[in-house]
């Protein structure tokens with residue numbers, strides 16, 4: 001059985017990747033909430049007989065990332081598919097949010113994701129095969145969510161993915177790397193970030209999002225933007241990046257959520 005490692009598997013998009021991959025993969029689930037991961041692992045074992053390993057990791061620090069990096073580099077028990085998904089956001093603009101909170105977001109959403117992606121790329125190139133899904137965002141395509149490092153962090157992941165995908169090393173191998181750029185998906189993300197649950201463009205169903213992402217990876221796509229509505233929006237963002245950002249960009253002005261004030265969880 002191939003093995004998939006999923007970060008941020010305790011909730012939302014990562015949890016749905018675990019559910020859809022469970023019939024065909026052994027799983028390594030990563031997050032801070034180990035109790036949730038264990039409950040999910042039991043459900044998947046009962047439903048499909050899936051072998052599930054759980055890794056507790058706070059990916060916001062180099063030390064916290066170590067167990068994940070070690071698992072990704074393990075040549076004896078290799079990882080066939082990395083779903084590089086753990087992430088968070090804030091509702092408060094970068095111009096007013098405590099700088100440490102913004103740096104925390106950059107660590108989780110950009111540094112950790114690039115760290116895991118590059119580690120997996122090198123291990124997979126050494127084997128000659130493998131797949132990586134780097135979860136970015138529609139916000140990474142062009143300036144959209146102005147006054148936030150969220151867009152900066154997701155753009156970093158998108159750019160890194162494209163740079164690697166078009167490199168000679170990957171093009172001449174069976175290692176596939178893809179950025180997934182979701183629009184608004186109804187998960188715990190907004191509640192944790194303190195963002196009101198509303199959307200200008202409509203929710204993407206999480207089951208559809210993950211199904212399309214896995215199909216796009218199989219097709220060899222480099223960037224996956226599920227649903228026609230968000231494909232259209234991303235085209236507008238590329239054509240009119242600055243004027244569009246002025247129309248769409250917003251700063252909700254809410255306070256950082258309780259979790260974030262207490263220690264950076266969000």
Ligand SMILES: NC(=O)c1ccc[n+]([C@@H]2O[C@H](COP(=O)([O-])OP(=O)(O)OC[C@H]3O[C@@H](n4cnc5c(N)ncnc54)[C@H](OP(=O)(O)O)[C@@H]3O)[C@@H](O)[C@H]2O)c1
Pocket residue numbers: 007008009010011012013014030031032033034057058059060085086087088108109135136137138181182183184185186187188189190192266
């Ligand atoms: N929902 C959307 O509308 C949307 C749109 C575009 C992109 N995205 C991206 O999709 C990804 C998943 O978000 P989601 O919507 O599924 O949100 P979610 O339901 O809040 O899930 C976030 C996941 O990330 C994990 N996580 C957060 N901080 C972590 C840390 N420091 N260390 C380890 N794990 C951490 C959480 O686990 P623990 O708390 O248990 O550690 C949780 O499993 C994120 O990268 C997000 O940027 C989401």
